Amino acid sequence: MDLLIDGFTKAIEMIMTGDSEIFAITLLTLRVCFTAIFWSMLIGIPFGVLVGLTNFPGKRLLLVLINIGMGLPPVVAGLTITMLLWRSGPLSDLTLLYSPTAIVLAQFLVSLPIITGLTSTAFQQIDPKLRLQIKALGATKAQMVWLLLKETKIAIFAAIMAGLGRVLAEVGAAMMVGGNIQGETRILTTSIVMEVSKGNFDVAIALSFILMSLAFFITFLLxxxxQRTRYS
Structure with missing residues (x-):
């Protein structure tokens, strides 16, 4: 109990004193997480819509792969990105390993299947009669997709929240591809692991409080x- 109190007190102290390193770590955490989620949404939602609405050979196999990807261990994602960016890898010329961009790539690989899979599931659950009704009213394909997006917007928000929660909590891949370099690639989760390894449990708990506060605020907002879109 004393550790929790000390950690909470330390968190308040860090915030009130304007600890520049903590603010830098927090801002980098938000930047890489939101960038990864942005690209996951940009690619995952249209892809999920396509998979959910169309039938094609190999669809079941693709859905199996997407569902496997939803449970992809972050360290596997980190290993994949590391091998691609390693000095002997196919993308070595980009020199992105141990950079914030590498963390974004790893988090993108982790969150993309979640957003794609949940979006696809939402569209597969739409009543076929609704689609026929929309077609009967003379809607174009683009108009039909837009109407169905409005119909499934609650589920899509849930997919975004699930993906964001995954990347906010991610540590293994970020540590592997980012290296936890001070002032460069150190984010909240990797900082917590580092402080625990050093025995600084009060600082680790303080960072955990900050991370949980961010997660709570973002989840509350989303x-x-x-729920607001539910009645709009």
């Missing part, structure tokens, strides 16, 4: 928007 849930508010999700």
């Amino acid at each position: 849930t508010f928007l999700q």
